[in-house]
Amino acid sequence: MSEAENLFLQIPTPDVFSFNTIINGFARINNAKALYYVRNMHKECFKLDHFTLSGVLRTCGILKESEMGEQVHSYIIRCGYDGSLYTGPSLVHMYGNCGQVDLAMKLFEDYSIGKWSTPGRLLLLNSMLSVFASNGYNIHALHLISKIHSTEVMLDSFTLSITLKICINMNAVRIGLQVHGLIITTGHHVDVVVGSVLVDQYAKFGSLEEALKIFSGLPQKDLISWTCLITSCVERGSNQLAFSLFREMMSLNCEVDHFVVSIISKACAAISWLQGGEQLHALCTKGGFEMENATLTSLIDLYSKCGGIEDALKLFCNAPEKDTICWTGIIAGCGYNGRTDEAIQLFHKMLESKEEQPNEITFLGILSACKHAGLVREATTFFEVMQQKLGLKPSMDHYCCMVDILGRAGLFDEALQLISNMPCEAEETIWNSMLGSAMIHENIDIGKLALLHLHMICREKASGYVSLSKVYASLNQWEGSAHMRELAFGVNMKEPGKSWTELRN
Structure with missing residues (x-):
């Protein structure tokens, strides 16, 4: 597009065709320059046609430029283009992408009254369907799909793809199976x-075998289909299968992008396969996307989790741009590799840079680093900075981390004070942490308190009684230990199962 733009700027007197070409070129890549050139076209008193307007509306929707979208809508009404084959669906889509679903629905209902050709009607229906899907109106989308199916309008690949995605979002297995049957009968x-x-x-429904069967039956396998299957395998913990698919993908000389490489790097990190990570790194370097943010962050995470923290630090230092995710990855990596001092130094550098501010996950990473090193004062300071200076609200994970730090240091009064000041009720993880700290410091009173709360939260777990039994035993209080063992045994006792006949009797 930069070369196309240079040529366009050399035209002495651009006409409608050249303006439309440059505008739609930028619109296809969702670039705001499409809006800039349409303003220039309007200033030059050229009349905007259907092709110009549809491209501009698409760009306004993608970039959430609702104000300009409304101006274009006014122009469409003045010129009499309202509800045409090109502008009608584009307007519905634009308002939906800008979050104005009610207005998109009103336009859709108004346009539906008019006389449309079959392709035009499907285009309008698909635009509304896309708006529902992208804004989480899943039930509305299913009703619209049912309405489309009950008419004589033939569903196309876009309609069916959106329908499947809605089924995935809703975890609607039964409807998904019905849509699959419809796809087969229509030949899609x-x-x-x-x-x-x-x-x-x-794959999302948990049926990897069926996913593999469909995948193997595809006449063509593009990057999207490979990536979908590999991603699902990694999410399901089938890392070896993901590696096998990736190797097959490479052997067929399929295109590889930074996204699929990032997914495979997660699989390498999950099983701590450093050699595979190094091979993947070499592939990234060869492919020229080593320094892309998503790939870089994945590689840093991979090396950190595989014990190669030096390589992770080297990658981080050589990164041309460091976003919040990249900073968070290296800080957390230093933390769980025992490099707490470096994690703290990096965190301070991040604060000083003022280019990228730490988020909740960054603070969880630095607090975890402090927990591993037993740094109470530093952790308390970071916890205060998070709330008072940056205005971030701690989650249950942050509180659990702080309670663990204070408890391990034997500061039980401070830990209990923190728990009482929490905006919500303490969960099982927090009281388990307190029970663990009580075991370390052989504090029966805190152990009893933690066990009492655990008993109220989860009555059917015996692990807390067993832990407290060990505390009693370590203090040679054998009666208390035996009593806790009896309680644990009672929790584990379950009523024998009964048949349906026995229940009826």
Whole structure:
């Protein structure tokens, strides 16, 4: 597009065709320059046509430029283009992307009254369907799909793909199976896009075997279909299967991008496979996307979790741009590799840079680093900075981390004070942490208190009684230890199962 723009700027007197070409070129890549050139076109007193307006509306929707979208809508009404094959669906889509779903629905209802050709009507229906799906109006979307299916309008690959994605979002297994049947009867099962979403659906529903079966039956396997299946395998913990698929993908000379590499790097990190991570790093360097933010962060995380913290630090230092995710990854990596001092130094550098501010996950990483090193004062300071200076609200994970730090240091009064000041009720993890700290310091009173809360939260778990039994035993209080063992045994006792006949009797 930069070369196209340079050529456009050399035209002495651009006409409508050249303006439309440059505008739609930038619109296709969702670049705001499309809006800049449409303003220039309007200033030059050229009349904007259907092609110009549809591209501009698409860009306004993607970039959430609702104000300009409304101006374009006014222009469309003045010129009499309202409700045409090109501008009608584009307007519905634009308002939906800008979050104005009610207005998109009103336009859709108004346009539906008019006389549309079959392709035009499907285009309008698909635009509304896309708005519902992207804004989480899943039930509305299903009603619209049912309405489309009951008419004579033939569903296309876009309609079916969106429908499958809605089924995934709602975890609607039964409806997903029905849509699959419809896809087969309409012959869309050979479509690459529909097939890729089908693979994703079955994998998300937990049926990797069915996903693999559909994948193997696809006449063409593009990057999206490979990535969907590999991603699902990693999410399900089937890392070896993900590696096998990735190797097959490479052997077929399929295109590889930074996204699929990031997914495979997560699989390497999950099983601490450093050699595989190094090979993946070499692939990134060869492919030229080593320094892309998503790939870089994944590699830093991979090396950190595989014990290669030096390589992770080297990657971080050489990064041309460091976003919050990148900073968070290296800080957390230093923390769980025992490099607490470096984690704290990096955190301070991040604060001083003022380019990228730490978020809740960054603070969880630095607090975890302090926990591993037993740094109470530093952790308390960071916890205060998080709330007072940056205005971030601690989650249950942050509180649990702080309670663990204070408890391990034997500061039980401070830990209990923190628990009482929490905006919500303490969960099982916090009281388990207090029970663990009580065991370390052989504090029966705190152990009893923690066990009391654990008993109220989860009555069917015996682990707390066993832990407190060990505390009694360490203090040679054998009666208390035996009593806790009896309680643990009582919790583990379950009523024998009964048959349906016995229940009726």
